[in-house]
Amino acid sequence: MSSIVLQQAINGIVVGSLYVLVALGLTLIYGVLVQINFAHADIVTLGAFAAYGVTHLLSGNYLAGIAAALGLGAALGWLINAGIFVPLRERGSELLPLIATIGVSIMLQNAMLALLGPIPYAFDTPYSNQVIRLGTLFLTVQNVLIILVSGVSIALLYGFMKFTFLGKALRAVSQDRETAGLMGINPGHLIMLTFVIASALAGLSGAMLGPVLVLTPFAGTSVIVKAFAIVIIGGFGNVEGTILAGLLVGLIESYTTQFLDPGLIDIVVFALLLLTLAVRPTGLIAERREENV
Amino acid sequence: MNAFSTFARLAWIASCVLVVATTTSPAADKVIKIGGLLPMSGPGSYFGAQDKQGIELALDQLNKSGVNGYKFEIQYEDSACSPLPASQAAKRLIDQYKPDVLIGEECSDATLAIMPIVEQAKIPLINAGSSSIKITDPGNPWTFRIMPNEVMQGVDIATNAYKRLNARTAVLLHENTNAGIGNAQVFADTFTKLGGKVLADIGFGRDVNDFTAIATRIAGMGGVDVIPTYTLEGQGLKITQALMQAGVVKGGGGKAIQLGTIWLPFGFEQKAGKAALGYIRIVQFDPTDQRPQVRDFVQAFKAKFNLEPTHLNAHAYDQILLIADVVKRGGKDAQSIRDTLAQTKDFSGVTGSVEFDKTNQNVKMDTIHYMETKPDLSWTSLKWN
Numbered sequence: 001m002s003s004i005v006l007q008q009a010i011n012g013i014v015v016g017s018l019y020v021l022v023a024l025g026l027t028l029i030y031g032v033l034v035q036i037n038f039a040h041a042d043i044v045t046l047g048a049f050a051a052y053g054v055t056h057l058l059s060g061n062y063l064a065g066i067a068a069a070l071g072l073g074a075a076l077g078w079l080i081n082a083g084i085f086v087p088l089r090e091r092g093s094e095l096l097p098l099i100a101t102i103g104v105s106i107m108l109q110n111a112m113l114a115l116l117g118p119i120p121y122a123f124d125t126p127y128s129n130q131v132i133r134l135g136t137l138f139l140t141v142q143n144v145l146i147i148l149v150s151g152v153s154i155a156l157l158y159g160f161m162k163f164t165f166l167g168k169a170l171r172a173v174s175q176d177r178e179t180a181g182l183m184g185i186n187p188g189h190l191i192m193l194t195f196v197i198a199s200a201l202a203g204l205s206g207a208m209l210g211p212v213l214v215l216t217p218f219a220g221t222s223v224i225v226k227a228f229a230i231v232i233i234g235g236f237g238n239v240e241g242t243i244l245a246g247l248l249v250g251l252i253e254s255y256t257t258q259f260l261d262p263g264l265i266d267i268v269v270f271a272l273l274l275l276t277l278a279v280r281p282t283g284l285i286a287e288r289r290e291e292n293v
Numbered sequence: 294m295n296a297f298s299t300f301a302r303l304a305w306i307a308s309c310v311l312v313v314a315t316t317t318s319p320a321a322d323k324v325i326k327i328g329g330l331l332p333m334s335g336p337g338s339y340f341g342a343q344d345k346q347g348i349e350l351a352l353d354q355l356n357k358s359g360v361n362g363y364k365f366e367i368q369y370e371d372s373a374c375s376p377l378p379a380s381q382a383a384k385r386l387i388d389q390y391k392p393d394v395l396i397g398e399e400c401s402d403a404t405l406a407i408m409p410i411v412e413q414a415k416i417p418l419i420n421a422g423s424s425s426i427k428i429t430d431p432g433n434p435w436t437f438r439i440m441p442n443e444v445m446q447g448v449d450i451a452t453n454a455y456k457r458l459n460a461r462t463a464v465l466l467h468e469n470t471n472a473g474i475g476n477a478q479v480f481a482d483t484f485t486k487l488g489g490k491v492l493a494d495i496g497f498g499r500d501v502n503d504f505t506a507i508a509t510r511i512a513g514m515g516g517v518d519v520i521p522t523y524t525l526e527g528q529g530l531k532i533t534q535a536l537m538q539a540g541v542v543k544g545g546g547g548k549a550i551q552l553g554t555i556w557l558p559f560g561f562e563q564k565a566g567k568a569a570l571g572y573i574r575i576v577q578f579d580p581t582d583q584r585p586q587v588r589d590f591v592q593a594f595k596a597k598f599n600l601e602p603t604h605l606n607a608h609a610y611d612q613i614l615l616i617a618d619v620v621k622r623g624g625k626d627a628q629s630i631r632d633t634l635a636q637t638k639d640f641s642g643v644t645g646s647v648e649f650d651k652t653n654q655n656v657k658m659d660t661i662h663y664m665e666t667k668p669d670l671s672w673t674s675l676k677w678n
Contacts, residue, residue, distance in 0.1 A: 004513045011505045118338030120527035122564035129566065131538050140538055213502050214527030218335060222500045257506035262497040263469050
C-alpha cells in the first residue's frame with residue numbers, strides 16, 4: 001500500500017508540474033496587468049502542435065520541438081499584446097481586452113480546427129514509452145523531463161523576478177505603474193515583456209503537455225479551467241502560491257483517483273477553490289497585492 | 294407593329310421556357326433532403342469528419358442516376374457530441390432546411406437530446422453510432438438505430454470474455470456519460486451473472502487527460518483479466534498507454550486484455566503503438582468481409598479518398614444507402630420514409646444487415662465484428678459472430 005501511496009505522489013507531482021507551467025503565465029499577466037488572457041489555453045495548444053510538428057519534422061528531436069514551442073509562444077504573446085492589449089488599453093477600457101482575448105481564443109481554435117482537423121494526434125516523444133521501474137514504482141522518462149523542465153523554468157522565473165533589474169522593474173510596474181513610470185521605467189515595455197514571458201511559458205507547457213494531453217485543437221481548454229482554479233487557490237498573481245496550489249491540485253487528483261473516484265476529481269478541486277475563497281480569499285499564500293508577482 | 298413583334302418574341306420565349314420546364318426529367322425537381330447532425334467540433338469531432346466521407350461517397354454514387362426519380366441532398370449542422378449544441382442544431386436544421394429525414398448523432402447523450410425534437414417535428418432520425426439502450430427502449434416512433442445497442446454489445450462481449458478468454462476478473466473504465474455508464478453496467482451485469490467478478494468500476498469526465506493515476510490504481514489490484522473500456526478515441530489512447538506504462542496490459546508485460554466496443558476508429562492501434570497489443574474490440578465494419586458490396590465500398594472509398602475506410606465511414610455510408618433503399622420502396626416524404634423504414638427487414642449494408650423490431654432497433658447481430666491487435670500493430674478479425 002505504501003508503494004501505491006508513493007506512486008500516486010509521483011503521479012501527482014508530474015501532473016501538478018504541468019498545471020504550474022500553465023498557471024504561471026496566467027498569474028504573471030494577472031499580477032502585472034490585473035487582466036486575464038483567455039487565449040492562454042490556445043497558446044498552450046499551439047505550443048503542443050508546434051512541438052509535435054518540429055519533433056516529427058526533425059525525426060524525433062523533441063528538444064528542438066520544445067524550443068519551437070517556446071519561440072512560438074513568445075511570438076504570440078508579443079502579437080496579442082501589440083495587436084490587442086496595447087490599443088485597447090490606450091482607450092482606457094479594462095473590459096475590452098478581456099472580451100477581445102475570448103475572440104482571439106475562438107478564432108485560434110477554429111483556425112486550428114480548419115488547418116489541423118479534429119482527429120486526435122498521437123504525440124509520442126522518444127521518451128514517452130521509456131519506462132523507468134524502481135521496484136513497484138514506475139515513471140516514464142517523459143515524466144522525468146516534465147518535472148525537470150518545470151523545476152528549471154520555475155527557478156529561472158523566480159531568479160529573474162527576484163534578482164535581475166528587469167525583474168525588479170516588472171514588480172515595480174505591478175505595484176504601481178505610474179510611479180514606476182516616474183522612476184524612469186517604461187511600463188509599456190515591461191508589460192510587453194510580461195506577455196512574452198507568460199506566453200513563452202504557455203508554449204513551453206504545451207510542448208510538455210502535448211505527449212500527455214489528448215492532442216486536438218481544443219486540448220488547451222481542458223486544462224485551462226484547472227489552471228484558473230490554481231491561480232485563485234494560490235492567490236491572484238502570486239507566483240509562489242501558484243506553484244504550491246498547482247502541486248497540491250496534482251496530488252489531490254492522484255489521491256482522489258486512488259482512494260475515492262476519478263469522477264469526483266472536479267468536485268474535490270472546486271470544493272477546495274470555494275473553501276479557499278470562503279476562508280482565505282487572498283489565496284494560500286496571503287500577501288499584500290503589491291508584493292505579488 | 295413593333296409592340297406586336299416584341300409581344301410575339303416574349304410569348305415565344307415564355308413558351309420555350311414552359312416547354313423546357315415541363316419536358317425536363319422530374320428527377321431534377323424531386324429531391325430527398327437529408328439533415329446531418331454530426332459532431333464537427335470538440336473531442337468527438339473525429340466522428341463527424343469520418344462520417345462525412347462515407348456520406349459523400351454514398352451521395353456521389355446515388356446521385357449519378359438517382360433513385361425512383363429522386364436525387365439526394367444533405368445539409369450538416371454541428372451537434373458537437375453534446376446535448377445542448379445537438380438540440381440547438383436539430384432545431385435550426387429542422388426550421389431552416391426542412392429535411393425529409395435526419396441522420397446522427399454519434400454520442401448517446403446528444404442523440405437522446407435530439408429525439409424529442411424529431412418526434413415533435415415528425416421527421417425520422419436514423420442513428421448509427423449511439424449505443425445507449427434508452428434510445429430505443431422506450432425510444433420513440435421516429436428514431437431508428439442501425440447499430441447494436443449497449444445491451445447487445447455488452448452481453449455479447451462479456452459472454453465472450455468469460456467463455457472464450459476465460460476471464461474471471463474485470464475492471465471497468467468508462468466516461469461518465471449515458472453511453473459510458475450504460476455500456477459498463479451491461480458488461481458488469483452479464484459478467485457477474487456468468488460467475489466473473491468486477492474488481493472496480495472507474496468512471497471519469499471527458500476533461501481527464503492523464504490516466505497514470507488510474508493505471509496505478511488498477512496495477513495495485515493485482516490479477517485483472519480484462520479491462521472493458523468505453524471512451525472516445527483521444528482518452529482511449531491515453532488510457533491504453535498508461536496501462537502499458539503501469540505494466541498492466543500485454544503491451545507493458547502484464548496479462549490483462551483491454552476490451553472495447555465500437556467507440557474507437559480504425560487506426561487506433563497505430564496511434565497507441567505497442568500499448569495496443571492484444572486489445573480486443575468490437576467494430577461495426579470488417580473490411581476483410583468478402584461480400585461484393587463490402588469489396589466495392591472498400592475499392593470506391595480508396596479511389597476517392599486514398600484511405601482505408603473505417604467503421605465510421607462505413608456506417609455513415611450505410612445510413613445513406615438505407616435512405617435510398619427506403620426511397621426505392623416508396624418513401625418520398627418524412628411520414629412515408631418513417632413508415633417504410635419501420636418495415637425494413639432485409640437491407641444489406643456494408644456494416645451488416647438491418648431489420649428493425651417494434652422499438653426501431655436493428656436486431657441483426659452481424660454488425661458486430663471482433664478484432665484483435667497483433668504484435669506488428671495490424672489486426673485480425675476474430676470471427677466470433
